[in-house]
Amino acid sequence: MSRLALWSRRRFLHATAVSIPVATALSGAESFAAPAKGSDAAALQARIAGTVVVKGDAGYETWREAMIWQRAKADRRPDMIVQVERVEDVQEAVRFAAANGMKVTTRCGGHSMAACFLRDRGMLIDVSRLDGIAVDKAAKIAVVGPGVFSRGLAERLAEDDLAFPGAHCGTVPISGFLLGGGVGLNTNAWSQGMSVFAVKAVDIVTADGRLLRASETENRDLFWAARGGGPGLFGVVVRFHLQCFDAPKVIWGASYTFAYGELDAVTRVMDTVVPRLDKDVEVLFAVAAAPDVAEDAPVEQRQRIYLDINAFVASEAEGRRKLAPLLRDPLIARAIDRIENRAGSFDRYYSDNEASFPQGFWMGDDAWIDRPMEAVEILKRHIPNCPAPRGTPLLLYMGTNKMPEAACSRIGRFYLAYYMEWDEPAQEAASRAYCLKLFKELKSVSSGSYINEMDQEGRPEDIRDCYSPEAWARLARLRRQWDPKGVFHGFYGQS
Ligand SMILES: Cc1cc2nc3c(=O)[nH]c(=O)nc-3n(C[C@H](O)[C@H](O)[C@H](O)COP(=O)(O)OP(=O)(O)OC[C@H]3O[C@@H](n4cnc5c(N)ncnc54)[C@H](O)[C@@H]3O)c2cc1C
Structure with a gap:
C-alpha cells in the first residue's frame, strides 16, 4: 500500500467515524484511489497534506456520504472534496477553486440537517481534521480548530478549570455551531444568549486565499459576518479564539x-x-x-x-x-x-x-x-x-x-x-x-x-x-466586497 493510500485511509476513517457504519467505511476506504496522474486534481493533491477526492473516483460516493452526519444523504454532488490537514491546505484549495472557476462550500461535522454544505458541482472543503486546542489559562482564552467537538473542548478546558458554552450534544463540532450562532450550554449566563458572542476572534481564509485575523480591532466587518453568518459566510474559518469561563464545580x-x-x-x-x-x-x-x-x-x-x-x-x-x-x-x-x-x-x-x-x-x-x-x-x-x-x-x-x-x-x-x-x-x-x-x-x-x-x-x-433586515443586507454587501468573484456559495437555495 502506498504512503498516500495509507494516509488516505487514516483520514477517511477519521471522517467517517461518526458518520456511517464502520463496515461501509472500511469497504469504501479500501477502494479509494488518488486523483488521476497529470490531472489538475493531482496537482492540487501534490501541494497539500490533505486528501483530494474527485467525482468519478473510486471511493467518491463513500466519501460524499461520509460528509453527512446522518443517514438521509442529500442527493447533491460536488466535483471535488478536499479534506484538509493544515491551514495552508485550505489556502491552496481556495486558490485552486478560484483559479478553476469552482464554487466552494465548507463542512466540518456535517451536522447540518439539510446538508447545506453539499451542493452540486464545485468544491467541498472538509475542515474536520483541523482540531487543535491551545489554552491560555491565565487569559481564559482557547484557540481552537473548527473540528474540535463540543465534548472534546469541554474535556480539555476542564483540565484548566475552564468551560465554554458548547453545543448541547457533545458530538457537534464547534465550527458550524458557532458560525451560525450557537444555542449552547449556559449561554444566558455566559454569552448573552448565543455562544458566538464568546468568540473573540477568528482566523479566516478569504476568497483570494489570504489568511486573516478578524476581531473587534482587525477586519471588523469580517468579524461581524463570522459571528452568525453561518452558511452565508464568504470564507473558511480555520481557528476560533474563544473566551472561556470559570468551570462550574x-x-x-x-x-x-x-x-x-x-x-x-x-x-x-x-x-x-x-x-x-x-x-x-x-x-x-x-x-x-x-x-x-x-x-x-x-x-x-x-x-x-x-x-x-x-x-x-x-x-x-x-x-x-x-x-x-x-x-x-x-x-x-x-x-x-x-x-x-x-x-x-x-x-x-x-x-x-x-x-x-x-x-x-x-x-x-x-x-x-x-x-x-x-x-x-x-x-x-x-x-x-x-x-x-x-x-x-x-x-x-x-x-x-x-x-x-x-x-x-x-x-x-x-x-x-x-x-x-x-x-x-x-x-x-x-x-x-x-x-x-x-x-x-x-x-x-x-x-x-x-x-x-x-x-x-x-x-x-x-x-x-x-437575520434582521439590516444584518441580511449587510451580509450581502460584505459578500460582494470580500468575495467579488463569487468563489463561495451563499445560503442554500440562494446561490
Ligand atoms: C445531533 C445534533 C445536535 C445539535 N445540537 C445543537 C445545539 O445544542 N445547539 C445548536 O446551536 N445547534 C445544534 N445543532 C445544530 C448545529 O449547530 C449545526 O448542525 C451546525 O451546522 C453543526 O456544525 P458542523 O460543523 O457540523 O456544520 P456542518 O454541517 O459541517 O456545516 C454547516 C455549514 O456551516 C458552514 N461552516 C462549517 N464550518 C465552517 C468553517 N470552518 N468555515 C466556514 N464555514 C463553515 C458551512 O457553510 C456549512 O454549510 C445540532 C445538530 C445535531 C445534528
Missing part, C-alpha cells in the same frame, strides 16, 4: 416527566416562573413518545413531557437555592417520574444526550418564540398528526439579552426546535411535509428562525428571517 439539576395533558401547565411555568430564576439555571422541556407505549396509542397516552433543569454553579448548596423557586411550583408535585438532586458534569450531560441521538434519518426546524403559550396552541394541533416514528418538539428558555453587534441578530425569549427521526426512506416525504406545514403556521407567532437548525431545504425563502 457542579451542574446541579433535576428532570421531571409529566403527562401530555400538562403541556399548557408546563409551558406556563416556562413562561412565568423560569424567567425569574438566576441566569445560570437552564431549563428546557421536550415532548417525546414514552418508550413503552404503542405507536398507535392516543397522543395523551403516547406522549410525555420531559422537563430538564440544570444550574451551572459553584456548589450543591448554590444549586439547591437556585432551583428552589421552580421546584416549589405546584406543577412539580404532579410529575409522574423524577430524577432529583442530580450532581452532574459536562461529561454526564453529554453522555446522557448523545445516547438519544441514534443514527436514523433526520430533519429538523426551529423558531424563535416570545410568547410560548401561542406556539404551544399551534403545536397541540399538529403533534397528534406527526407521521415520523419519533418527533420531538423542544422549548428552551433563552433569556432576554441585548445582542452585541453581529450577523447573529435574531433571537427570542424561547427557542423552539422540532426534531423528526424516521427509519425508512419511505417515511421521509410525509415527515418533511408535516414539518413544513407546522413551521409555516408557527411563523405567525415567531420572530424568525435560527439558521443552524431551520429547515433550509424545505423553507429556503425563510432563511432571511434568521
Whole structure:
C-alpha cells in the first residue's frame, strides 16, 4: 500500500467515524484511489497534506456520504472534496477553486440537517481534521480548530478549570455551531444568549486565499459576518479564539416527566416562573413518545413531557437555592417520574444526550418564540398528526439579552426546535411535509428562525428571517466586497 493510500485511509476513517457504519467505511476506504496522474486534481493533491477526492473516483460516493452526519444523504454532488490537514491546505484549495472557476462550500461535522454544505458541482472543503486546542489559562482564552467537538473542548478546558458554552450534544463540532450562532450550554449566563458572542476572534481564509485575523480591532466587518453568518459566510474559518469561563464545580439539576395533558401547565411555568430564576439555571422541556407505549396509542397516552433543569454553579448548596423557586411550583408535585438532586458534569450531560441521538434519518426546524403559550396552541394541533416514528418538539428558555453587534441578530425569549427521526426512506416525504406545514403556521407567532437548525431545504425563502433586515443586507454587501468573484456559495437555495 502506498504512503498516500495509507494516509488516505487514516483520514477517511477519521471522517467517517461518526458518520456511517464502520463496515461501509472500511469497504469504501479500501477502494479509494488518488486523483488521476497529470490531472489538475493531482496537482492540487501534490501541494497539500490533505486528501483530494474527485467525482468519478473510486471511493467518491463513500466519501460524499461520509460528509453527512446522518443517514438521509442529500442527493447533491460536488466535483471535488478536499479534506484538509493544515491551514495552508485550505489556502491552496481556495486558490485552486478560484483559479478553476469552482464554487466552494465548507463542512466540518456535517451536522447540518439539510446538508447545506453539499451542493452540486464545485468544491467541498472538509475542515474536520483541523482540531487543535491551545489554552491560555491565565487569559481564559482557547484557540481552537473548527473540528474540535463540543465534548472534546469541554474535556480539555476542564483540565484548566475552564468551560465554554458548547453545543448541547457533545458530538457537534464547534465550527458550524458557532458560525451560525450557537444555542449552547449556559449561554444566558455566559454569552448573552448565543455562544458566538464568546468568540473573540477568528482566523479566516478569504476568497483570494489570504489568511486573516478578524476581531473587534482587525477586519471588523469580517468579524461581524463570522459571528452568525453561518452558511452565508464568504470564507473558511480555520481557528476560533474563544473566551472561556470559570468551570462550574457542579451542574446541579433535576428532570421531571409529566403527562401530555400538562403541556399548557408546563409551558406556563416556562413562561412565568423560569424567567425569574438566576441566569445560570437552564431549563428546557421536550415532548417525546414514552418508550413503552404503542405507536398507535392516543397522543395523551403516547406522549410525555420531559422537563430538564440544570444550574451551572459553584456548589450543591448554590444549586439547591437556585432551583428552589421552580421546584416549589405546584406543577412539580404532579410529575409522574423524577430524577432529583442530580450532581452532574459536562461529561454526564453529554453522555446522557448523545445516547438519544441514534443514527436514523433526520430533519429538523426551529423558531424563535416570545410568547410560548401561542406556539404551544399551534403545536397541540399538529403533534397528534406527526407521521415520523419519533418527533420531538423542544422549548428552551433563552433569556432576554441585548445582542452585541453581529450577523447573529435574531433571537427570542424561547427557542423552539422540532426534531423528526424516521427509519425508512419511505417515511421521509410525509415527515418533511408535516414539518413544513407546522413551521409555516408557527411563523405567525415567531420572530424568525435560527439558521443552524431551520429547515433550509424545505423553507429556503425563510432563511432571511434568521437575520434582521439590516444584518441580511449587510451580509450581502460584505459578500460582494470580500468575495467579488463569487468563489463561495451563499445560503442554500440562494446561490
Ligand atoms: C445531533 C445534533 C445536535 C445539535 N445540537 C445543537 C445545539 O445544542 N445547539 C445548536 O446551536 N445547534 C445544534 N445543532 C445544530 C448545529 O449547530 C449545526 O448542525 C451546525 O451546522 C453543526 O456544525 P458542523 O460543523 O457540523 O456544520 P456542518 O454541517 O459541517 O456545516 C454547516 C455549514 O456551516 C458552514 N461552516 C462549517 N464550518 C465552517 C468553517 N470552518 N468555515 C466556514 N464555514 C463553515 C458551512 O457553510 C456549512 O454549510 C445540532 C445538530 C445535531 C445534528
